[in-house]
Amino acid sequence: MNVTVFRNATLILPDRVAAGEVVVAAGRIAAMRAAEVGGASGAGDAGTAVPADAVVIDLDGRYLGPGLIDLHVHGGDGADFMDGTVDAFRTVCRCHVRHGTTRLTPTSTVARRADYRRFLELSAALHNQDTGGARIVGAHLYGPYFARPARGCHPDQDFLVPDPANAAELLTWHEQVPLTVTIAPEVPQAEWLVRTYGLRGVRFNIGHSYATFEQVAAAVGWGVRHVDHLFCAMSDRARLRQTQPYPMRGGVLEATLYFDELTTEVIADGRHLAAELLRLAYKLKGPQRLAVVTDAMRAVDRPDGEYVFGPQEYGQRVYKRDGVGLMPDGSALASGVMGLDHGVRTLRAAGIPLAAAMRMASLTPATILGIDAEYGSLEAGKRADLVVWSPELTVEQVYIDGRRVV
Ligand SMILES: [Zn+2]
Numbered sequence: 001m002n003v004t005v006f007r008n009a010t011l012i013l014p015d016r017v018a019a020g021e022v023v024v025a026a027g028r029i030a031a032m033r034a035a036e037v038g039g040a041s042g043a044g045d046a047g048t049a050v051p052a053d054a055v056v057i058d059l060d061g062r063y064l065g066p067g068l069i070d071l072h073v074h075g076g077d078g079a080d081f082m083d084g085t086v087d088a089f090r091t092v093c094r095c096h097v098r099h100g101t102t103r104l105t106p107t108s109t110v111a112r113r114a115d116y117r118r119f120l121e122l123s124a125a126l127h128n129q130d131t132g133g134a135r136i137v138g139a140h141l142y143g144p145y146f147a148r149p150a151r152g153c154h155p156d157q158d159f160l161v162p163d164p165a166n167a168a169e170l171l172t173w174h175e176q177v178p179l180t181v182t183i184a185p186e187v188p189q190a191e192w193l194v195r196t197y198g199l200r201g202v203r204f205n206i207g208h209s210y211a212t213f214e215q216v217a218a219a220v221g222w223g224v225r226h227v228d229h230l231f232c233a234m235s236d237r238a239r240l241r242q243t244q245p246y247p248m249r250g251g252v253l254e255a256t257l258y259f260d261e262l263t264t265e266v267i268a269d270g271r272h273l274a275a276e277l278l279r280l281a282y283k284l285k286g287p288q289r290l291a292v293v294t295d296a297m298r299a300v301d302r303p304d305g306e307y308v309f310g311p312q313e314y315g316q317r318v319y320k321r322d323g324v325g326l327m328p329d330g331s332a333l334a335s336g337v338m339g340l341d342h343g344v345r346t347l348r349a350a351g352i353p354l355a356a357a358m359r360m361a362s363l364t365p366a367t368i369l370g371i372d373a374e375y376g377s378l379e380a381g382k383r384a385d386l387v388v389w390s391p392e393l394t395v396e397q398v399y400i401d402g403r404r405v406v
Helices: 086-097 113-126 164-175 190-198 213-222 252-258 275-285 340-349 354-360 363-369
Strands: 003-012 017-025 028-034 055-058 063-066 068-073 101-106 139-141 179-183 203-206 263-267 290-293 305-309 316-321 324-326 386-389 395-400
Touching: 003 028, 003 354, 003 386, 063 354, 068 086, 068 263, 068 290, 068 340, 068 363, 086 101, 086 113, 101 113, 101 139, 101 395, 113 139, 113 164, 139 164, 164 179, 164 190, 179 190, 190 203, 190 213, 203 213, 213 252, 252 275, 263 275, 263 363, 275 290, 275 340, 290 340, 290 354, 290 363, 340 354, 354 363
Parallel strands: 003 055, 003 063, 068 101, 139 179, 179 203, 263 290
Antiparallel strands: 003 017, 017 028, 063 386, 305 316, 316 324, 386 395
């Protein structure tokens, strides 16, 4: 059996950083030793026995962390998951693995019915397959059940009121690939959809919604447990006041911060949200309830210029400029253009501790997806998805199931 030992590492654990080593065999973390808090390095201790022919990789103190997991990603390196081809899926997955992402859920845009179906079909076909890059662990159906006024930069295409026909057409893909479906709780029949398909294991998020606090509270009662990109494309006190001057009410933003049942995510690209909003979200939700996502479109690793967000034929024209996606008139943001490694660095720059920042990009998204028994942290028994980072937190090596990919 091939055994690899990562020696002299600085391990990034969910709650601390510690000197140690990791032993990989048969695609999994076979053993791990980390120095105790305040104790001596574990690397020199007598411990894990490894075969004489084990491959030893001396990391010379570099960081070793878990593979990153992206819950919300549309594209990269010129391709979008809505392009409708296996090649496009592979291109996006290869792009993001260079940024440390080893598992992701392809995320659709608002689109036409046929294109939603194609997106789900490809996500199912490539689920857990070798893509040459990050592996697909689910699909994020994003678009048909949004509130149209809250669509943001998404194409003005088929917004659907949930009914048995369209739900059966789109959500029965859950039998082939685990589905996360974003809904606006104020859309008619949202409760029926969440209750009916929640029982079948479909995960529902709130997003692209101008719901009131009370509507979010109701959705928590239906079983919704996650909210997409906090602060973006959602109602808050100020927006709701436009239609009712008093009393002032809370919206999706305030409800997300309030309910402990709800996890959420931030686009930490340094452009969508100022550092104080990252710190606010971190302080109120904590690293176990707050993930970091890229919300990246096809311009990742491509030069500044014009791109299409979503399907080539009728997607939204956007620009990559100043490290972010912008609407053509520059009036609004239009998704991210950076990898998840940049998100970790942005959280660090905002003063969030390294172990917490890394957890928000790995164990927390794994827990949100319900795959934390297999992925998301350095722990004996879990898959050997590993990232070697430089002291400046650039990605140097990436391993999926113990095999080097980058
Ligand atoms: Zn998005």
